[in-house]
Amino acid sequence: MMAGSRHQYFWFLGGFASLIVAVDGGLESEHAFATAMTRLQQTGLGIGVYSLVSLLLWPNSSRGGLHATVLSQIATQQKIFDAALQLLAGAGDRAVVKSLHLNEVAGNTRLATLLDAAITDSDDVRALEKEWRDFQRASGQLAETMQRWRENFNELQSLPLQQLLPELDAFALELDHRFTGISCMLEHKAAPQPCTDITLAIDPSAAQALPPFNHVALLVAQRHMLRIEELTRALFNSSSSIGGFSDSSGSTAPAVSNPGPWVPDPERLQAAGQIMVALWLAFLAVIYIADFPGGFGFFSMVGPIGMQVLTKPQSPVRALAAPMATGVIFAAVLYIFVMPKLSSFTGLGLMIFLATFLICYRYSSPQKGLSRAIGLAMFVVIISVSNQQSYSFLSVATTALMLSFLLPLLALVAYIPYSPRPERALLRLLTRYFRSANFLLSHAAKGGGKTSVSRRENFHRRELASLPAKLDSWVTHVDPAVLGADSVRQLPALVDSLQALTNRLQEILEAQWLPQSPGLVTALHDDMQAWHQRVINAFQHLSADPSYKQAQWRARLDERMAQLDTNIKVQVNDAGENSLSSAEQENIYRLLSAYRSTSLALLDFVDVAANVDWAPWHEERFV
Structure with missing residues (x-):
């Protein structure tokens, strides 16, 4: 739920608190309840303090x-x-x-x-x-x-x-x-x-x-x-x-379309599966490896950090090494050399304020939000402020050892089941896009309307609608030094062309349910099927290779579209208003407009994709 819900903080706290209660509470229900209540009080205090600061001291509004x-x-x-x-x-x-x-x-x-x-x-x-x-x-x-x-x-x-x-x-x-x-x-x-x-x-x-x-x-x-x-x-x-x-109260809002039956989101399922694999590996490591650093504390650390990292696959795990190391070293210096000399709450509060300010200033940009959270987490974990404060270098070393196991674990899990490299992720999303487009257009060519595939069709509709935005989230993470600056500059236009193609395909899916004249459908059946087959073949080729750009295929698609355009005009003009109702005339024109605009959007994507050098995208390289 964290990967797509507007209530991400709620779901993160739910997962984080569940791990704490499960690990600290053990098999004793009374201890588990006490742990849950303590965590509830701590969370409530944190929310209250943050709310007061954001409202009174440092208001921030979008x-x-x-x-x-x-x-x-x-x-x-x-x-x-x-x-x-x-x-x-x-x-x-x-x-x-x-x-x-x-x-x-x-x-x-x-x-x-x-x-x-x-x-x-x-x-x-x-x-x-x-x-x-x-x-x-x-x-x-x-x-x-x-x-x-x-x-x-x-x-x-x-x-x-x-x-x-x-x-x-x-x-x-x-x-x-x-x-x-x-x-x-x-x-x-x-x-x-x-x-x-x-x-x-x-x-x-x-x-x-x-x-x-x-x-x-x-x-x-x-x-x-x-x-x-x-x-x-x-x-x-x-x-x-x-x-x-x-x-x-008296105004009329625009109608909201029915979202249809629930369908799973592959990215959310992948993130949930990766987090569960990471937790199981951590759990088994703590059980079967004697004197594992941190014990079940390592298990509790994998949960929240894993949820933050694996639900944002665009940020590579290796990018967290620097903020984690910086946070550990910075907090260790304060913990070992500064905190033992503090004798008042004023000094402690000033130290915490300055440390928090420096970490937030170092990672102030929105793109470094995850690094900022990791650095603050390391600071809080290592200083471990309590009423009866004690100091031990062993706790710092244990935390550092846990992190040395945590990062490789998350890096390994991030490759399950696919490579997290941005170019590979973009290729996978493009493949999924054109497979969904192929399915929907093939279904439209056959007439659709089967209830047995309604959920499957709705899944592909959601894919078609959501994949351009998912592609856009990866575009800024592509490395121009590896894939070429000229190719990377074409990616925003590539995503925009896919969004336009999505809108045009949705027009076809809407127009296929409009009542058409049986005579026109019979007369234009061969031309429509030929156009469908050309576009379906293009989708199949593009799902395997987005650089598909045969001039012969383009010429044939233009020829089919021109022939369909001409035949529809001839049929409508010959039939006249006596044979066709006004609704049937409008419906066939809407269908023609959808076909024409889909052809233009598809050709626009092919033109943009032709400016991208796709060869480096398929090369194997060590990350």
């Missing part, structure tokens, strides 16, 4: 970072909307929109992280948690909706949109006012204008002259723009509540 990120995200989405309108008019730059979209994706990730932190350490944000969560969901859904809207511009740019959508200019002006009002209210300033209703109706007389396929494209674009209107209204209402200008 609210400022959250506020800056939210304002930046709203400004980015406003720029994307303005740039999209220019593209729609045939005067924009797609490269600018793509760059802004990458900033938007990164902003959504930062927003989610900072919101979780601010809810924990800021009373103001915690009091409005519902409004902030609604804002975050609406912002994420707005980004996805605007992306889908932009993918239909090819059919819209040649249409007389001012005649077809008379309220288009009013729609653009209203959304510009809403974005401005959202930024103002988040800064606790009144919005210049309230929200006004925009129907964005299509002019029936102008639409009658359109071919059926272009008419469908216009209807789908109208649906996307109305969804954008709905989401910006939700953002406006949430901002009004956050800024204190209205009550959110």
